[in-house]
Amino acid sequence: MAKVRYVKDLSKTGSTGGVGSASMRTSVRTFRAIYETEPEIAAAVLPKPLVLTEPKIFVQFAHVIMHVSDTHKIEIGAATVGVASEAEGVKGWYVLSMPMEGEFVVITGREIFGEPKKIGKVDFDVADGKIKVAVTRNGFKFIEMEGTIGESMGPAEFTENFFCYKGMPAITRRGGFDGPVFLTQLDWERKYTDMKKVTGTIKLNESPFDPIADVPVKKVLEMAYCEGGSITSGKILREVPPEWLDAFWHQRFDEPTVQGLEVPLESEKKVANA
DSSP states (O other): OOOOTTSOOHHHHOOOSOOOOOOOEEEEEEEEEEEEOOHHHHHHTOOTTOEEEEEEEEEEEEEEEEESSSSOEEEEEEEEEEEEEEETTEEEEEEEEEEESOHHHHHHIIIIIOOOEEEOEEEEEEETTEEEEEEEETTEEEEEEEEEEEEEEEEEEEEEEEEEEEOOBOTTSSSSBSSOEEEEEEEEEEEEEEEEEEEEEEEEOOOSSSOGGGSOOSEEEEEEEEEEEEEEEEEEEEEEOGGGGTTTGGGGSOOTTOOOOOOOOHHHHHHHHO
């Protein structure tokens, strides 16, 4: 008898063919921040039916240790950038960028939840009350954050919602999709054993592959260093017309020659008229 692991024995697993996730203990540290940006830019990056709630951008770096066994562990770094928005009466963050380490977490996030994940190198350093993080892709270090860790705010438990789009690009590679496109909602239940205030800075660098520098930092509103974990789940909010994603889907891939949209800014008008 020969074993072929490309085929699952459903009589033993009872699975219907879905992707399972092994239950394992994880240890998580995060450095999270919210900054204010130009409202016109924040609104411009949101596909319909999302609407801007505030010109705020969420940035989180995470260092995750997955304890596979008592003697084996897997460490990954991850970053998430979101835009404050609302969909179907729910407030949350539209996921603009999601670089992280590890092929498996990138594949499952994109295929199951519609997350715009890409493989990148994530630095996460904490020492002597200081924290410094950065993410690099294709030779460009495009987000850097650093700060001084301050007083504890104690433990915290809350849920944050994130919005993504799930679809299968057309096989013709001429735009459009093969099948429906869905707006998804991710529910991240935060279970932090401790949160500490951080005073620090956010630096956005130019990258033709990950142009987060186009969403500038006007003011850092809050920062925190957290230890604990998250429980993640998701659901389909609604099907959306594929053409709503025509101007945005390239974000999923590396297209350094894309021509960006010109967005007039009220702040520039005020300076010109001063």
